[in-house]
């Protein structure tokens with residue numbers, strides 16, 4: 001039988017260093033590993049193990065390695081309230097905090113952030129970064145790398161960078177952290193709903209490519225995501241709606257209770273910016289439950305499949321065709337996703353997976369929150385097919401694996417959607433949406449970022 005030896009990562013290095021071989025206690029891999037693994041760890045945030053299997057011919061061998069990371073997510077209120085110990089406890093022992101903050105968030109909350117670290121006598125080096133959708137480019141990532149690198153604050157590989165902002169910042173700053181030292185940890189404070197419940201804890205850091213959104217990136221989740229809905233108070237209502245789209249996708253595909261909560265309270269949550277405007281304590285409890293459920297459901301799939309090794313990903317609902325038409329139609333991300341979800345519901349009905357009444361319930365929920373269910377760009381079948389082809393490549397060419405609902409709170413995956421079915425479902429969807437007085441349009445559906453024209 002082929003001998004098989006398991007080493008924790010650092011132990012493996014030691015065993016091949018000639019000068020150390022004699023000093024090793026034994027060739028018992030497990031013993032060596034535990035000892036050396038703890039002693040020579042690169043970073044407190046990550047662990048791993050490996051396996052080397054020699055061939056029988058003394059001329060070949062096979063190596064496998066597993067990388068383990070822990071990502072924590074916490075809901076807290078008042079992150080930068082000086083009495084809140086969460087961040088101080090992390091950065092005190094490190095003697096400083098290196099941070100990247102969204103320019104708009106800096107204007108609104110920068111003073112509180114500085115005050116917080118001042119009160120705790122922790123030196124703060126903070127880069128203020130403009131993070132419009134149009135800034136989601138490799139150039140922005142390069143600028144952040146200059147800040148993190150030798151010419152900037154020379155971050156250590158075991159020093160978590162604090163990232164404070166929305167989904168655009170979490171994508172680009174997360175990618176910069178992934179590239180710096182090949183992996184530098186970061187802590188995410190998501191200040192928009194999208195960043196709090198989706199882009200923030202997500203491992204998918206990225207920039208946009210020329211034609212496709214989010215097409216260049218690396219898998220690098222934050223080691224800790226702190227979610228504080230008090231930031232939502234200052235968000236534009238359009239961005240609250242945007243975030244709702246990402247919550248609806250988890251409700252439709254995975255969590256019926258969440259779906260019902262949104263039916264009952266969704267529009268009040270939009271109006272009150274998740275119970276941060278006004279003083280409705282009952283609604284505040286619902287807001288926390290909605291955020292927690294959406295996060296839990298998302299991380300249940302995304303967090304346990306950090307490297308997208310598998311494509312049964314319910315959170316890709318609404319994200320199969322829209323990444324191609326979102327930039328072309330200059331839609332807000334949430335509206336692109338909501339039209340994608342609505343189209344997906346009609347397609348699922350056509351395939352016999354979903355009852356028409358369930359489709360109508362999904363469309364009614366999306367519309368009740370001011371999100372779009374239809375945009376004429378869906379009729380550009382060539383574009384839809386191009387989007388589908390791109391997604392097939394992105395999902396590994398084993399299939400399209402488009403998540404589609406097969407009830408409320410459950411989904412399955414379409415391996416293929418033939419062009420004629422795709423086109424017929426667009427016609428069905430157009431007919432369904434023609435019954436709405438506004439044709440299925442949403443409120444403030446277009447992107448207003450400067451610099452995108």
Ligand SMILES: NC(=O)c1ccc[n+]([C@@H]2O[C@H](COP(=O)([O-])OP(=O)(O)OC[C@H]3O[C@@H](n4cnc5c(N)ncnc54)[C@H](O)[C@@H]3O)[C@@H](O)[C@H]2O)c1
Nearest residue numbers: 104166167168169191192194195198199202204231234235
């Ligand atoms: N990586 C992923 O898994 C993932 C998932 C979902 C979305 N995304 C990406 O996230 C991006 C959208 O994120 P977003 O919706 O957070 O947009 P965003 O980051 O553009 O933020 C929206 C706007 O709100 C401002 N802002 C941020 N926090 C604020 C606050 N508390 N008060 C007032 N203004 C505030 C920002 O400056 C910006 O102008 C898209 O690029 C999308 O592709 C990524």
